[in-house]
Amino acid sequence: MRRIGLTLGVFFALASAVFADDLEDILEAVDEDIYSVHIHARVYESGEISTWNMDVKKFTIAGKKVIVKLEGENVLVVAELTPYLQSDDSILLVAQGEVWITTPQDEQIKYSSVIKSLPIQYGDKVYFYPLGVGKIKDAFIIELEIEVNPYRTVARNGKR
Protein backbone atom coordinates (compact mmCIF):
# COMPACT_ATOMS: atom_id res chain seq x y z
CA MET A 1 0.00 0.00 0.00
CA ARG A 2 2.80 2.35 0.86
CA ARG A 3 4.47 1.56 -2.45
CA ILE A 4 1.30 2.35 -4.38
CA GLY A 5 1.00 5.65 -2.52
CA LEU A 6 4.57 6.50 -3.34
CA THR A 7 4.02 5.66 -7.01
CA LEU A 8 0.90 7.80 -7.23
CA GLY A 9 2.69 10.65 -5.50
CA VAL A 10 5.51 10.59 -8.02
CA PHE A 11 2.97 10.38 -10.86
CA PHE A 12 1.03 13.43 -9.73
CA ALA A 13 4.20 15.38 -9.04
CA LEU A 14 5.46 14.75 -12.57
CA ALA A 15 2.08 15.40 -14.15
CA SER A 16 1.62 18.67 -12.31
CA ALA A 17 5.11 19.78 -13.31
CA VAL A 18 4.42 19.10 -17.00
CA PHE A 19 0.95 20.66 -17.01
CA ALA A 20 2.10 23.66 -15.01
CA ASP A 21 4.62 24.40 -17.71
CA ASP A 22 1.90 24.16 -20.40
CA LEU A 23 -0.38 26.40 -18.36
CA GLU A 24 2.42 28.89 -18.13
CA ASP A 25 2.68 28.97 -21.92
CA ILE A 26 -1.08 29.38 -22.26
CA LEU A 27 -1.15 32.22 -19.77
CA GLU A 28 1.74 33.87 -21.52
CA ALA A 29 -0.07 33.60 -24.87
CA VAL A 30 -3.27 34.95 -23.34
CA ASP A 31 -1.32 37.74 -21.78
CA GLU A 32 0.10 38.84 -25.11
CA ASP A 33 -2.60 38.02 -27.67
CA ILE A 34 -5.70 39.48 -26.10
CA TYR A 35 -6.49 43.03 -27.10
CA SER A 36 -8.39 45.60 -25.19
CA VAL A 37 -10.49 47.80 -27.49
CA HIS A 38 -11.48 50.98 -25.75
CA ILE A 39 -14.33 52.83 -27.49
CA HIS A 40 -15.42 56.28 -26.51
CA ALA A 41 -18.60 57.26 -28.35
CA ARG A 42 -19.56 60.91 -28.54
CA VAL A 43 -22.31 62.96 -30.10
CA TYR A 44 -21.71 66.64 -30.62
CA GLU A 45 -22.48 69.54 -32.88
CA SER A 46 -19.67 70.90 -34.97
CA GLY A 47 -17.50 73.18 -32.89
CA GLU A 48 -19.41 72.39 -29.70
CA ILE A 49 -18.61 70.24 -26.72
CA SER A 50 -20.06 66.76 -26.74
CA THR A 51 -23.66 66.49 -25.66
CA TRP A 52 -23.61 62.78 -25.16
CA ASN A 53 -20.83 60.30 -24.60
CA MET A 54 -20.40 56.70 -23.54
CA ASP A 55 -17.42 54.52 -22.80
CA VAL A 56 -16.98 50.84 -23.30
CA LYS A 57 -14.03 48.52 -23.24
CA LYS A 58 -14.19 45.14 -24.91
CA PHE A 59 -11.64 42.36 -25.08
CA THR A 60 -10.98 40.54 -28.29
CA ILE A 61 -8.36 38.62 -30.19
CA ALA A 62 -6.93 39.23 -33.64
CA GLY A 63 -9.58 38.70 -36.31
CA LYS A 64 -12.50 38.78 -33.90
CA LYS A 65 -14.66 41.85 -34.51
CA VAL A 66 -16.08 44.15 -31.90
CA ILE A 67 -19.50 45.33 -32.98
CA VAL A 68 -20.77 48.63 -31.69
CA LYS A 69 -24.47 49.37 -32.25
CA LEU A 70 -25.70 52.94 -31.85
CA GLU A 71 -29.43 53.27 -32.00
CA GLY A 72 -31.20 56.62 -32.14
CA GLU A 73 -34.64 57.95 -33.00
CA ASN A 74 -33.98 58.04 -36.75
CA VAL A 75 -30.70 56.22 -37.12
CA LEU A 76 -29.07 52.88 -36.53
CA VAL A 77 -25.33 52.70 -36.83
CA VAL A 78 -23.46 49.42 -36.71
CA ALA A 79 -19.69 49.74 -36.55
CA GLU A 80 -17.63 46.58 -36.79
CA LEU A 81 -14.08 47.05 -35.55
CA THR A 82 -11.61 44.24 -36.21
CA PRO A 83 -7.96 44.33 -35.17
CA TYR A 84 -5.52 42.23 -37.18
CA LEU A 85 -1.99 41.61 -35.99
CA GLN A 86 0.55 42.45 -38.66
CA SER A 87 3.98 40.92 -39.15
CA ASP A 88 5.72 43.96 -37.65
CA ASP A 89 3.60 43.63 -34.47
CA SER A 90 1.52 46.64 -35.43
CA ILE A 91 -2.26 46.45 -35.75
CA LEU A 92 -4.37 46.85 -38.85
CA LEU A 93 -7.67 48.21 -37.65
CA VAL A 94 -10.53 47.50 -40.03
CA ALA A 95 -13.73 49.47 -39.47
CA GLN A 96 -16.91 48.56 -41.31
CA GLY A 97 -19.77 50.97 -40.90
CA GLU A 98 -23.40 50.36 -41.77
CA VAL A 99 -25.97 53.09 -41.42
CA TRP A 100 -29.78 52.97 -41.66
CA ILE A 101 -31.22 56.46 -41.47
CA THR A 102 -34.48 58.29 -42.13
CA THR A 103 -34.73 62.01 -42.75
CA PRO A 104 -37.58 64.34 -41.77
CA GLN A 105 -38.14 65.18 -45.44
CA ASP A 106 -39.04 61.69 -46.56
CA GLU A 107 -40.02 58.54 -44.79
CA GLN A 108 -37.68 56.31 -46.75
CA ILE A 109 -34.87 54.51 -45.02
CA LYS A 110 -31.48 55.15 -46.52
CA TYR A 111 -28.72 52.61 -46.14
CA SER A 112 -25.02 53.04 -46.64
CA SER A 113 -21.99 50.99 -45.79
CA VAL A 114 -18.26 51.51 -45.86
CA ILE A 115 -15.10 49.67 -45.00
CA LYS A 116 -12.02 51.56 -43.89
CA SER A 117 -8.70 50.29 -42.62
CA LEU A 118 -5.81 51.98 -40.89
CA PRO A 119 -2.48 50.61 -39.63
CA ILE A 120 -1.95 51.70 -36.05
CA GLN A 121 0.38 51.06 -33.15
CA TYR A 122 -0.72 49.99 -29.71
CA GLY A 123 -2.04 52.98 -27.83
CA ASP A 124 -2.77 55.08 -30.92
CA LYS A 125 -6.19 56.72 -30.90
CA VAL A 126 -8.28 56.88 -34.02
CA TYR A 127 -11.63 58.43 -34.83
CA PHE A 128 -14.34 56.72 -36.79
CA TYR A 129 -17.16 58.87 -38.12
CA PRO A 130 -19.89 56.62 -39.51
CA LEU A 131 -22.04 59.58 -40.62
CA GLY A 132 -19.07 61.60 -41.81
CA VAL A 133 -17.66 64.72 -40.25
CA GLY A 134 -17.79 68.40 -41.21
CA LYS A 135 -19.13 71.83 -40.35
CA ILE A 136 -22.84 71.66 -41.04
CA LYS A 137 -25.21 73.74 -38.99
CA ASP A 138 -27.48 71.86 -36.59
CA ALA A 139 -25.96 68.53 -37.63
CA PHE A 140 -24.87 66.12 -34.99
CA ILE A 141 -21.67 64.22 -35.44
CA ILE A 142 -21.30 60.68 -34.20
CA GLU A 143 -17.71 60.03 -33.29
CA LEU A 144 -16.13 56.81 -32.10
CA GLU A 145 -12.71 57.22 -30.55
CA ILE A 146 -10.97 53.86 -30.66
CA GLU A 147 -7.84 52.74 -28.86
CA VAL A 148 -6.35 49.27 -29.09
CA ASN A 149 -3.90 47.98 -26.50
CA PRO A 150 -2.54 44.62 -25.49
CA TYR A 151 -4.44 43.31 -22.50
CA ARG A 152 -1.37 43.06 -20.29
CA THR A 153 -0.65 46.78 -20.66
CA VAL A 154 -4.21 47.69 -19.76
CA ALA A 155 -4.27 45.32 -16.81
CA ARG A 156 -0.95 46.39 -15.38
CA ASN A 157 -1.73 50.08 -15.76
CA GLY A 158 -5.00 49.48 -13.98
CA LYS A 159 -7.04 51.10 -16.74
CA ARG A 160 -10.70 50.39 -16.92
Next chain:
Amino acid sequence: MCPNDQILSAYFDSEIELPHRQRVTEHIAGCSSCGDKVDSYNTTRNLLRSDEVPALDESRERVLKRIYAEKAGNNEAGNTFWRKKVVLPAPLAAAAGILFFILVGGMAAIMMREEPSYTASVQRKPSSAIRIEGENLEEIRALLESRELVVEANFELPREKDFVIIGEPQLIPVKSAALGH
Protein backbone atom coordinates in the same frame (compact mmCIF):
# COMPACT_ATOMS: atom_id res chain seq x y z
CA MET B 1 32.34 -79.94 -36.08
CA CYS B 2 34.11 -77.24 -34.04
CA PRO B 3 33.09 -76.58 -30.44
CA ASN B 4 31.60 -73.13 -29.78
CA ASP B 5 33.41 -70.27 -28.01
CA GLN B 6 31.86 -71.06 -24.62
CA ILE B 7 33.18 -74.65 -24.72
CA LEU B 8 36.59 -73.42 -25.88
CA SER B 9 36.67 -70.81 -23.10
CA ALA B 10 35.62 -73.46 -20.55
CA TYR B 11 38.26 -75.79 -21.92
CA PHE B 12 40.91 -73.08 -21.56
CA ASP B 13 39.84 -72.52 -17.96
CA SER B 14 40.07 -76.29 -17.28
CA GLU B 15 36.46 -76.45 -16.47
CA ILE B 16 35.71 -79.42 -18.73
CA GLU B 17 36.18 -82.83 -17.20
CA LEU B 18 37.40 -86.04 -18.80
CA PRO B 19 36.52 -87.73 -21.15
CA HIS B 20 35.18 -84.57 -22.90
CA ARG B 21 38.38 -82.68 -22.29
CA GLN B 22 40.31 -85.36 -24.19
CA ARG B 23 38.08 -85.04 -27.21
CA VAL B 24 38.43 -81.22 -27.29
CA THR B 25 42.22 -81.54 -27.02
CA GLU B 26 42.25 -83.88 -30.01
CA HIS B 27 40.05 -81.48 -32.01
CA ILE B 28 42.18 -78.39 -31.28
CA ALA B 29 45.30 -80.32 -32.32
CA GLY B 30 43.75 -80.91 -35.73
CA CYS B 31 41.85 -77.58 -36.10
CA SER B 32 43.89 -74.44 -36.62
CA SER B 33 40.90 -72.12 -36.14
CA CYS B 34 40.08 -73.47 -32.70
CA GLY B 35 43.80 -73.59 -31.87
CA ASP B 36 44.14 -69.89 -32.74
CA LYS B 37 41.20 -69.00 -30.50
CA VAL B 38 42.69 -70.84 -27.58
CA ASP B 39 46.02 -69.12 -28.27
CA SER B 40 44.30 -65.72 -28.17
CA TYR B 41 42.80 -66.61 -24.80
CA ASN B 42 46.23 -67.45 -23.58
CA THR B 43 47.68 -64.20 -24.89
CA THR B 44 44.96 -62.16 -23.17
CA ARG B 45 45.54 -63.97 -19.88
CA ASN B 46 49.23 -63.38 -20.04
CA LEU B 47 48.70 -59.74 -20.78
CA LEU B 48 46.37 -59.31 -17.84
CA ARG B 49 48.84 -61.06 -15.57
CA SER B 50 51.74 -58.84 -16.58
CA ASP B 51 52.83 -55.98 -14.29
CA GLU B 52 52.56 -53.28 -16.95
CA VAL B 53 50.07 -50.53 -16.02
CA PRO B 54 48.79 -48.27 -18.82
CA ALA B 55 49.97 -44.61 -18.69
CA LEU B 56 46.92 -43.03 -17.05
CA ASP B 57 48.55 -39.93 -15.62
CA GLU B 58 48.22 -37.96 -18.83
CA SER B 59 44.57 -38.91 -19.21
CA ARG B 60 43.87 -38.03 -15.60
CA GLU B 61 45.45 -34.59 -15.98
CA ARG B 62 43.44 -33.94 -19.10
CA VAL B 63 40.18 -34.95 -17.43
CA LEU B 64 40.92 -32.87 -14.32
CA LYS B 65 41.69 -29.78 -16.44
CA ARG B 66 38.41 -30.17 -18.27
CA ILE B 67 36.50 -30.53 -15.01
CA TYR B 68 38.11 -27.40 -13.53
CA ALA B 69 37.43 -25.42 -16.70
CA GLU B 70 33.74 -26.35 -16.74
CA LYS B 71 33.38 -25.59 -13.04
CA ALA B 72 34.99 -22.19 -13.45
CA GLY B 73 32.69 -21.41 -16.39
CA ASN B 74 29.62 -22.37 -14.40
CA ASN B 75 30.66 -20.20 -11.47
CA GLU B 76 31.27 -17.20 -13.75
CA ALA B 77 27.85 -17.56 -15.39
CA GLY B 78 26.19 -17.98 -12.03
CA ASN B 79 27.61 -14.71 -10.75
CA THR B 80 26.35 -12.60 -13.69
CA PHE B 81 23.90 -9.95 -12.48
CA TRP B 82 21.63 -10.16 -15.51
CA ARG B 83 21.26 -13.91 -15.13
CA LYS B 84 19.97 -13.57 -11.62
CA LYS B 85 16.33 -14.34 -11.19
CA VAL B 86 14.48 -11.59 -9.35
CA VAL B 87 10.99 -12.32 -8.21
CA LEU B 88 8.73 -9.26 -7.82
CA PRO B 89 5.12 -9.12 -6.65
CA ALA B 90 2.74 -8.27 -9.53
CA PRO B 91 1.50 -4.90 -8.11
CA LEU B 92 5.05 -3.74 -7.46
CA ALA B 93 6.09 -4.77 -10.97
CA ALA B 94 3.10 -2.87 -12.44
CA ALA B 95 3.89 0.23 -10.38
CA ALA B 96 7.52 0.07 -11.45
CA GLY B 97 6.41 -0.19 -15.09
CA ILE B 98 4.09 2.83 -14.83
CA LEU B 99 6.79 4.84 -13.10
CA PHE B 100 9.27 3.92 -15.81
CA PHE B 101 6.93 5.09 -18.58
CA ILE B 102 6.15 8.32 -16.75
CA LEU B 103 9.82 9.06 -16.31
CA VAL B 104 10.61 8.24 -19.94
CA GLY B 105 7.62 10.28 -21.14
CA GLY B 106 8.55 13.22 -18.96
CA MET B 107 12.13 13.16 -20.16
CA ALA B 108 10.96 12.95 -23.79
CA ALA B 109 8.57 15.87 -23.30
CA ILE B 110 11.31 17.97 -21.75
CA MET B 111 13.76 17.07 -24.51
CA MET B 112 11.21 17.75 -27.28
CA ARG B 113 10.33 21.13 -25.83
CA GLU B 114 11.88 23.82 -27.96
CA GLU B 115 14.89 25.21 -26.23
CA PRO B 116 14.61 29.00 -26.21
CA SER B 117 17.54 30.96 -27.48
CA TYR B 118 19.59 32.94 -25.05
CA THR B 119 17.88 36.17 -26.04
CA ALA B 120 14.46 34.62 -25.73
CA SER B 121 15.27 33.21 -22.34
CA VAL B 122 16.28 36.62 -21.16
CA GLN B 123 13.02 38.07 -22.39
CA ARG B 124 10.92 35.28 -20.97
CA LYS B 125 9.14 36.32 -17.85
CA PRO B 126 9.64 34.32 -14.68
CA SER B 127 6.76 32.06 -13.70
CA SER B 128 5.68 34.25 -10.84
CA ALA B 129 5.15 37.21 -13.20
CA ILE B 130 2.93 35.30 -15.64
CA ARG B 131 -0.61 35.61 -14.49
CA ILE B 132 -3.75 37.21 -15.76
CA GLU B 133 -4.09 40.49 -14.02
CA GLY B 134 -6.95 42.91 -13.89
CA GLU B 135 -10.61 42.62 -13.05
CA ASN B 136 -11.94 41.20 -16.30
CA LEU B 137 -11.19 37.54 -15.92
CA GLU B 138 -14.78 36.47 -16.49
CA GLU B 139 -14.97 38.48 -19.70
CA ILE B 140 -11.70 37.01 -20.93
CA ARG B 141 -12.82 33.50 -20.05
CA ALA B 142 -16.04 34.09 -22.00
CA LEU B 143 -14.05 35.51 -24.91
CA LEU B 144 -11.79 32.47 -25.08
CA GLU B 145 -14.66 30.03 -24.72
CA SER B 146 -16.93 31.77 -27.23
CA ARG B 147 -17.12 30.30 -30.71
CA GLU B 148 -18.79 33.39 -32.10
CA LEU B 149 -16.69 35.79 -34.09
CA VAL B 150 -18.15 38.94 -32.61
CA VAL B 151 -18.10 40.90 -29.40
CA GLU B 152 -20.99 43.33 -29.13
CA ALA B 153 -21.56 46.64 -27.41
CA ASN B 154 -24.87 48.49 -27.71
CA PHE B 155 -25.52 52.17 -27.16
CA GLU B 156 -28.71 54.13 -27.21
CA LEU B 157 -28.28 57.55 -28.76
CA PRO B 158 -30.13 60.56 -27.36
CA ARG B 159 -33.72 60.34 -28.59
CA GLU B 160 -34.38 64.02 -29.05
CA LYS B 161 -31.80 64.44 -31.79
CA ASP B 162 -32.25 63.90 -35.50
CA PHE B 163 -29.15 62.70 -37.27
CA VAL B 164 -28.25 63.33 -40.88
CA ILE B 165 -25.60 62.09 -43.23
CA ILE B 166 -22.86 64.70 -43.12
CA GLY B 167 -20.46 63.15 -45.59
CA GLU B 168 -18.36 60.12 -46.32
CA PRO B 169 -17.60 57.94 -43.31
CA GLN B 170 -14.02 58.44 -42.15
CA LEU B 171 -11.41 56.58 -40.13
CA ILE B 172 -8.56 58.91 -39.18
CA PRO B 173 -5.84 59.02 -36.55
CA VAL B 174 -6.49 61.44 -33.72
CA LYS B 175 -3.13 63.09 -34.34
CA SER B 176 -4.15 64.17 -37.82
CA ALA B 177 -7.75 65.03 -37.00
CA ALA B 178 -8.32 68.52 -38.29
CA LEU B 179 -11.48 69.31 -36.44
CA GLY B 180 -11.59 70.27 -32.82
CA HIS B 181 -14.46 69.59 -30.54
